[in-house]
Amino acid sequence: MSKVLLAALPVPLRLLLAIALLLLVCFCALSTGAVPISISALFGLSPLDEMQSTVLWQLRFPRLLLALLAGAGLALCGALLQNASRNPLADPYLFGIVSGAALGATIATIVVPEWQLLTPLFAFFGALLAVFLVLVIGASSRWQRLESLLLCGVAVSFMLSAITTTLLYLSEPFAANRVMFWLMGSLSQASLTHVAFISPLVFITLLLGLLYRRQLDALVLSDESARSLGVNVQPLRLVILLLCAAVSAAIVAFCGGIAFVGLMIPHLVRSLFGLSSVALLLGSVWLGAVFLTGVDTLSRSLLPEQELPIGVVTSAIGSLFFLSMLFKYRRG
């Protein structure tokens, strides 16, 4: 129904609506919080005091950019991986990326606490290690088979989680708490350095996704069908997997575990805009950015003087979303 309504709108109007919604969440994100900033101040129509200026430029602005990028990046990876693996449940975390990042963060926090400042770096390499393991184990079996690759992802994920849990069990409770909090996801440590690290990865992935739009569409039907159209199926799938691994690893390293965005947003985009790769990728980037920025603003303002971990909010919304889908299918 929503798809029909949207399709009835002319394209320029749809674009205008999309931009308006994006701007709206951006303004909400910049103005909401313990130190309120009025919209007129954001537009420079009224002066900012020193506190407001510091909060705006040093805290909220980098945080807004990180939320936009992380949301866009996770949703983009979800869309790419779901199409490339023809699996509607594929998401950036399926290949052990979060378990790898968690193990990296745990090692940095617990095993060598003097390296705690390097947690994001450890998490990043932990995530890449997980994907590397998936590919190496997969290569020794018939990794061209999608099912084998997905099973390897699940196996590596559990293996790394087991190591992390053992380390947490043996560690002192305070350090374990720090890791647990990191795992719940947060954008509170956002800085422009993080943004500068993640943005090229997201843009390159989006650009490649758009360039290979026809090939991605062809993969949706079957490998055989794609190959008959001249698509180099396995190399394309490998490049997509590696790019998504790098993007998700960077996001998880700086923002912790933010679940369900990569899984949920592409589903929502498909039901709203249709399924050709261009609509899916651009729609996912837009909705992912809007969604995570909105959720971050919500998680900062739901409890007085306290922040809810963003991963908790995305998980709660995600589970409700999938339950609603289940009921929709049951009715339909």
Next chain:
Amino acid sequence: MGHTPVVEFLQVQLHIDQQQILTELTFAIEQGQFVGLLGPNGAGKTSLLRLLQKEYHPSSGQIKFKNQPLGSFNQSELAAKVALVSQLSGPLFDLTVADVVLMGLIPHKALWQTNTEQDLLQLKQSLKLVGLADKERHSFAHLSGGEQQRVLLARAVMQKPLLLLLDEPTNHLDLYYQHQVLRIAKALSITVIASIHDLNLASRYCDRLLLLNKGQLVADGTAEQVLTQELLTEVFRIPCLIDQNPFGDCPRVSFGYKDDL
């Protein structure tokens, strides 16, 4: 009909996991021929088609395409000349009919090229050719099996191939669509190699039949030459009778168990 061979098999053998799949295949297919590949399950029909797509490579012998070794074409060059319509399992994610047909442009377009007016015109013409002019914006997954096969034929037309491979294109289709899909393929007037289970459909539409059994080419010729009682009874291990199809100038095959005869 010309006499230039589009495809030549020269003593081609295929082994997969030490098992012999195809044995000493030698034949040439001329431009414009509609060739039916016949044979029981496991005879090697699909393997032969996969060889032509370079999904499998011959263990020995040579395959030539337009007088050049097939191996000298890369995947993309081959896709610009050879199109495939195979059996479909329902796609998981939904695409529009136009999305599917436009995939036929992949071998002809650089990554950064967008669709031109000419491409969109060709899309409409291809859909008109298969009788689906009004379904351009429809969901591919919600079409009937026959309509989906016709969309894939339109995609193959968009590919502008010299050779069209049909891998059991009429499976799961009702009688009307079985005939329709083959009629459309025939009307394209390009070289077609189709693996077909239904011998009467093959008899009705194919200029030439290749009968495979256990990986060997056991007969090669017109329907009258290939569809003989002795040969079919031996290959399909079930007694058969041949008479004239009252609707066309071609043989009709009827099978029955021993008790029926």
